[in-house]
Structure formats: C-alpha cells, structure tokens
Amino acid sequence: MDMKGRSIVSIRDFTHEEIASIVAKALEVKAGKWPQAMRGKVLATLFFEPSTRTRLSFEAAMVSMGGQVIGFADPNVSSAKKGESLADTIRTVTGYVDVIAMRHPLEGAARLASQVASVPVINAGDGANQHPTQTCLDLVTIHEEFGRLDGLTVGMLGDLKHGRTVHSLAQALSHFRSRLVLISPPSLRMPDHLKLELEAAGCAFEEVPTLESVPCKLDVLYVTRIQKERFADFQEYERVACAYRLNRETLAGACSQARIMHPLPRVDEIAEELDGTPNAIYFRQAHNGIPTRQALLGLVTGAIR
Amino acid sequence: MNDTSRARKVYAIERGTVIDHIPSPMALKVVQILGVQKQGILTVGMNFPSKRLGVKDIVKVENLILSSQATDRIALVAPTATINIIEGGQVVEKRPIHLPAEFKGLLRCPNPRCISNAEKVTTWFLREGAGADMAVRCVYCERVYQNPAELVV
Numbered sequence: 001m002d003m004k005g006r007s008i009v010s011i012r013d014f015t016h017e018e019i020a021s022i023v024a025k026a027l028e029v030k031a032g033k034w035p036q037a038m039r040g041k042v043l044a045t046l047f048f049e050p051s052t053r054t055r056l057s058f059e060a061a062m063v064s065m066g067g068q069v070i071g072f073a074d075p076n077v078s079s080a081k082k083g084e085s086l087a088d089t090i091r092t093v094t095g096y097v098d099v100i101a102m103r104h105p106l107e108g109a110a111r112l113a114s115q116v117a118s119v120p121v122i123n124a125g126d127g128a129n130q131h132p133t134q135t136c137l138d139l140v141t142i143h144e145e146f147g148r149l150d151g152l153t154v155g156m157l158g159d160l161k162h163g164r165t166v167h168s169l170a171q172a173l174s175h176f177r178s179r180l181v182l183i184s185p186p187s188l189r190m191p192d193h194l195k196l197e198l199e200a201a202g203c204a205f206e207e208v209p210t211l212e213s214v215p216c217k218l219d220v221l222y223v224t225r226i227q228k229e230r231f232a233d234f235q236e237y238e239r240v241a242c243a244y245r246l247n248r249e250t251l252a253g254a255c256s257q258a259r260i261m262h263p264l265p266r267v268d269e270i271a272e273e274l275d276g277t278p279n280a281i282y283f284r285q286a287h288n289g290i291p292t293r294q295a296l297l298g299l300v301t302g303a304i305r
Numbered sequence: 306m307n308d309t310s311r312a313r314k315v316y317a318i319e320r321g322t323v324i325d326h327i328p329s330p331m332a333l334k335v336v337q338i339l340g341v342q343k344q345g346i347l348t349v350g351m352n353f354p355s356k357r358l359g360v361k362d363i364v365k366v367e368n369l370i371l372s373s374q375a376t377d378r379i380a381l382v383a384p385t386a387t388i389n390i391i392e393g394g395q396v397v398e399k400r401p402i403h404l405p406a407e408f409k410g411l412l413r414c415p416n417p418r419c420i421s422n423a424e425k426v427t428t429w430f431l432r433e434g435a436g437a438d439m440a441v442r443c444v445y446c447e448r449v450y451q452n453p454a455e456l457v458v
Contacts, residue, residue: 010447085424108420108445127418129446193440193449 004302007114007121010130011168016175019139022295023149025304026140030291037294037303038067044097045071046089047124048080048104053264053286054124054133058101061293065303070097087116094118098301101293120300122293128164134263135168137292141285142220145259149173153216155181155258158224158244158269160190165263166224167194174203181214182207185240188226210243211250218258221246221279225269247271251279261285316348321367323389324376326355331382332362338379338411338457341366358385373403378411380404381454404439407431412441412456419446430456 001021014022028034043062047055050073059069072078080089086109093100094117102113103124110123110130125131143149154173156166160182170180170190180198182190182205189207198205208214223246231237246260246269262270262282274280298304327335332349336342348365355361376388380402390398408430414421421428421443430441433449441453450456 012447086420087424087426104420105418106420106423107416107418108443108447111445112420112424112426126420127446 002302002305003299004305005120006300007110007117007123008132008296008300009110009114009121009123011132011135011172012130014132014172019136019172019175020149022136022292022299023139023143025299026136026288026292026295027143029295029298029304030140030288034065034294034298034304036066037298038062038065038301041067041098041297041301041303042096043067043069043071043297044093044100045069045073045124046078046093046100046102046104047071047073048075048078048086048102048109049125050074051103051125054103054131054289055101057289058122058124058293058297061290062297064290065294065298067297071101086112090117090121099297101297122296122300125164128162130168131164132168133289133293133296134165135172136296137285137288138165138169138222138261138263139172140288140292141261141281142259144284144288145281146219149176149178151177152219153179153181155183155214155218155221155255156190156224157183157211157221157246159188159226159230160184160224161188162227162230163224166190166222169222170194170198170203170205171201174198174201178203179216180205181216181218183209183211183214183244185209185243188230188240211246211255212253214254216254218255221255221258221260223260223262223266223269223282225265225267241269245269245271246274248273317394318348318365318367318391319394321365321369321391322371322376323391324364324366324379324383325361325387325389326358327362327364327379327383327386328358329360329362332364334382334457335362335364335379335386338382339364339366339371339375341369341371344369373400377403377405378408381408381411382457404432404435408441408453411458412453413458414443414446414448415450415456416443416446416448419443419448421445428458 090113101122101124107127107129110126114121226241259281260279346367350363389396410427429444433440440451442449
C-alpha cells in the first residue's frame with residue numbers, strides 16, 4: 001500500500017486494509033525497523049489551538065526519526081492573528097516543509113488544509129470532529145494486546161455523545177467485526193447518525209446504562225471523561241460522574257478481565273488504585289502515540305513504505 | 306382548468322426551458338437556485354391545480370436552455386419537477402430531475418463551528434441515501450443533516 005502524498009484527515013477516509021496496514025507499520029516502527037527514516041525531512045506543527053500532549057508527541061516522533069520540526073504552538077504568534085486566512089497560511093507553509101500536522105478549533109479545518117496544501121496534512125484534531133492519529137494509536141495498542149483487531153468485544157464508557165475519540169474508534173472498529181457495548185447515561189448516548197453508520201457497516205452494538213448491566217465479557221473497556229460543562233446542574237453532574245467512576249469494585253464482573261484504555265488526560269474517572277493492575281494499559285496507550293505518528297509521518301512522506 | 310384557460314394564465318414560449326411540477330410554493334426558491342433572475346423574461350406561476358401534486362408551481366425561462374447539471378441543482382427543493390426544453394414552440398426534450406451525489410456551493414452548513422462558515426470556502430455536501438431517508442453530509446465538519454432542503458442558501 002502506497003500512502004505517499006496522502007493526507008490523514010478522518011478515519012472515515014480509510015478502508016479496513018489501510019487501517020490494518022497503518023497499524024502493522026506502527027508496530028514495525030516500534031520494533032525498530034525504520035530508524036532515521038525521516039532524515040532530511042521537515043514537519044510543520046501548526047497548532048491553532050493549544051495541545052501540549054499531541055504536539056510534543058508529533059515533535060518527538062519526528063525528531064527521534066532524524067527529521068526536523070518547525071511550527072507554532074500558539075495561534076497568537078501566527079499570521080492568523082493578523083487576519084490571514086487558514087488557506088493562505090497553509091499555501092505558504094506548504095512550500096517550506098514535507099508534511100504538516102495541524103490542530104485547529106474549527107471542524108473541517110484539516111480537510112480544507114488538505115485541499116490547498118501540496119504536501120500531506122495530518123489532522124491533529126479539528127474541533128469536535130476528528131483526531132485520526134489518536135484512533136490509530138488506540139488500534140495499535142489494542143493490536144499489541146490481543147495480536148489482532150478482529151472480533152473483539154469493546155466497551156465504551158462515559159460521554160459517548162461528545163467524545164470524538166470514541167466516535168472515531170467506533171467507526172474504525174466497525175471494519176473489524178467488533179462487538180461494541182456502549183455504556184453511558186441516557187443524556188450522553190452515542191449520536192443517532194453514528195449508530196446508523198455502525199448499523200450500515202454491519203457492526204453489532206448494544207447500549208446499556210451502567211457497568212453492572214454489561215451483558216458480556218469485555219476484551220477492552222475504553223473510558224472517556226464526563227465533562228462538567230456538559231451539565232447545567234452541578235449535582236446532576238456529580239451523580240452521573242460518580243456512577244461512571246472506575247475502581248476495583250466497579251471493575252468486577254463482566255469487566256474484570258478487560259484492558260482499560262483512556263485517551264488521557266484522566267481526572268478522576270479511573271481510580272489510581274487501578275494503575276498498577278494488569279488491566280490498566282492507558283499509559284502504554286499514550287506512549288504508542290510516538291511509533292504510531294512516526295509510521296504515519298513516514299507513510300505519507302514516502303519515507304516508510 | 307382546460308389548456309386554453311391555462312395558456313391565458315401562463316403563456317407559451319417559443320424557445321427556452323419550462324420547469325413543471327414544482328411542489329408549491331417552491332417556485333421562487335427554484336428561480337433563486339437556478340440563478341435566472343436576470344436572464345431575460347421569466348414567468349413564474351404558482352398554485353396551479355395538479356393531479357400528481359395537488360397544487361404545483363411552474364417556471365418558464367425564455368431563450369435559455371438549461372443543462373441537466375444546472376437543473377439537477379433543484380433536486381432538493383423540487384424533486385418532482387420535470388424539465389421541458391422548448392425550441393420553435395415545440396417540446397424537443399422532456400426529462401426528470403436527477404438527484405446528484407454531491408452538492409457544491411448550494412447548501413450552507415448550519416454548524417457554526419464548521420470551517421466552511423469561517424473561511425471563503427465553496428460549501429460541499431455528499432448525499433447519503435435517497436427518498437424519505439435522504440441526508441447530506443458536510444465534507445468539512447462531517448456532520449449529517451436529515452433536512453437538506455432547509456440548508457439551501
């Protein structure tokens with residue numbers, strides 16, 4: 001599969017084979033197969049919205065493969081502040097670098113950038129829409145744990161309405177005959193249009209209101225944060241957040257063997273007492289951001305084939 | 306109403322495009338989408354009785370032959386419309402509306418957080434499904450809308 005020149009904008013753009021191939025390349029990179037593959041190449045990290053974790057992960061990925069990085073982490077220092085359009089910023093930067101990683105607060109910004117750029121654009125988050133490199137690293141972590149992506153039972157817990165990571169992960173897993181168990185309060189259920197997409201893709205899923213009502217053994221439990229600002233009533237938030245908090249007690253039953261994942265940062269939705277258990281793989285998941293982004297940077301620039 | 310009395314209400318044209326069977330009251334929207342407001346004589350008739358639709362609108366554009374590509378843009382607001390191409394006072398072509406797979410520059414994304422509302426971008430939507438289940442997806446923010454006719458600019 002040749003991905004040279006291709007932008008990574010949305011997980012929706014990728015087939016089953018392409019996703020499987022990206023995951024395989026990330027595992028090769030992690031095994032040390034492509035050292036210094038980015039030597040002589042330059043990455044621009046354009047962060048129109050702050051994100052320390054994702055930006056550092058992209059920069060570390062590039063530098064440790066011998067590449068160089070230019071960019072900005074604060075839109076106030078870019079010419080967007082002077083009123084330059086995003087399209088013009090991209091048209092300019094595209095002449096300086098081999099690949100662009102961009103985060104922007106507006107949805108669809110990465111798609112627009114990919115249309116005007118002459119080098120590949122990797123979406124590092126466009127508002128509430130997509131964050132495809134996060135999804136890829138989630139899949140790499142799952143593959144690393146189970147040796148496969150096919151046929152796993154994956155629980156998704158928390159805010160399934162607003163959480164873009166669970167939306168993209170569900171879309172990706174729908175290619176792999178997964179069974180999804182969607183665990184959320186009624187007010188934070190996965191949006192209907194996404195459920196229709198899962199149905200159309202033939203992905204089996206069920207919705208349950210609590211961890212106790214999970215009907216089957218889970219291979220993975222993907223936890224997301226329930227954000228305070230989604231609730232008008234603070235007491236209601238406290239009640240809901242408390243009911244979805246994961247600890248030794250709530251992890252019993254169907255979830256007892258499940259690998260726990262989380263896109264991080266965590267606040268208090270996973271008790272620290274679980275950090276040392278074999279279930280907890282969320283920090284390893286975060287570390288997989290490096291080989292995953294290295295694989296993507298290499299694939300789209302043609303440095304990895 | 307017989308043919309003679311209708312002819313007095315909306316006169317026949319020698320050459321041009323007649324868009325018939327427009328569901329009422331979408332005639333003015335059709336004119337707007339086609340962008341023919343200043344393209345010579347334009348006749349707009351509304352609320353004619355129709356066996357098929359109950360009531361219908363008709364738009365006649367004189368001396369302008371509209372392509373399928375142009376008329377298919379009205380599919381969202383007037384899917385039942387029929388296009389008659391008139392030459393020398395005769396109908397030389399009669400065709401239905403085809404539902405395009407995508408709509409460029411026709412709809413506005415209602416998502417205020419969509420980049421298409423912040424930058425000078427030609428809006429772009431992909432059609433998903435057809436008939437009563439038809440929806441459109443914004444190529445930029447990827448949101449799906451079940452009511453595409455309401456998004457027409």
